[in-house]
Amino acid sequence: xxxxxxxxxxxxxxxxxxxxxxxxxxxxxxxxxxxxxxxxxxxxxxxxxxxxxxxxxxxxxxxxxxxxxxxxxxxxxxxxxxxxxxxxxxxxxxxxxxxxxxxxxxxxxxxxxxxxxxxxxxxxxxxxxxxxxxxxxxxxxxxxxxxxxxxxxxxxxxxxxxxxxxxxxxxxxxxxxxxxxxxxxxxxxxxxxxxxxxxxxxxxxxxx
Numbered sequence: 627x628x629x630x631x632x633x634x635x636x637x638x639x640x641x642x643x644x645x646x647x648x649x650x651x652x653x654x655x656x657x658x659x660x661x662x663x664x665x666x667x668x669x670x671x672x673x674x675x676x677x678x679x680x681x682x683x684x685x686x687x688x689x690x691x692x693x694x695x696x697x698x699x700x701x702x703x704x705x706x707x708x709x710x711x712x713x714x715x716x717x718x719x720x721x722x723x724x725x726x727x728x729x730x731x732x733x734x735x736x737x738x739x740x741x742x743x744x745x746x747x748x749x750x751x752x753x754x755x756x757x758x759x760x761x762x763x764x765x766x767x768x769x770x771x772x773x774x775x776x777x778x779x780x781x782x783x784x785x786x787x788x789x790x791x792x793x794x795x796x797x798x799x800x801x802x803x804x805x806x807x808x809x810x811x812x813x814x815x816x817x818x819x820x821x822x823x824x825x826x827x828x829x830x831x832x833x834x
Contacts, residue, residue, distance in 0.1 A: 751817025
């Protein structure tokens with residue numbers, strides 16, 4: 627189904643706070659090492675058309691890169707916001723936008739770690755196991771300033787943690803051992819030709 631100018635409308639997904647904004651422009655993804663990727667992002671205070679336009683660009687870029695989540699810093703914007711379209715352990719997809727996210731993770735006997743592979747669109751072509759709690763909840767605000775809450779397990783739990791980390795200036799490589807991070811870097815370097823610096827914007831330009 628083609629996108630309209632205001633919303634992206636995937637089928638068979640949970641969208642408890644409405645569909646993702648559509649009509650955005652695919653941008654180049656900002657890479658690790660760029661300063662904006664490694665500092666806490668500026669909280670959202672104005673829920674306006676400019677914020678919605680930024681979210682639309684993030685959604686377009688996320689889908690073009692075949693990602694399940696994308697933070698504003700990943701297209702070079704110093705804004706504490708992320709978008710996502712991600713399945714949980716049962717394969718049920720949830721979509722959403724979260725501004726100023728606050729993460730809640732299980733503690734004590736409820737805390738179980740999942741050591742599946744993790745990757746990042748800002749360090750493309752490489753994956754390494756990264757231990758994270760197997761359930762997560764994020765509270766924040768939607769594009770209209772309304773409170774939103776998302777929670778889940780499986781890949782969705784990992785996504786909520788990964789994207790909230792981005793708003794705090796943390797990349798998942800920061801959570802790896804030196805040995806694992808070295809392996810991650812080698813995989814990234816080996817795949818570099820597949821991901822030029824204007825990726826995935828160059829794909830859209832080539833298709834136009």
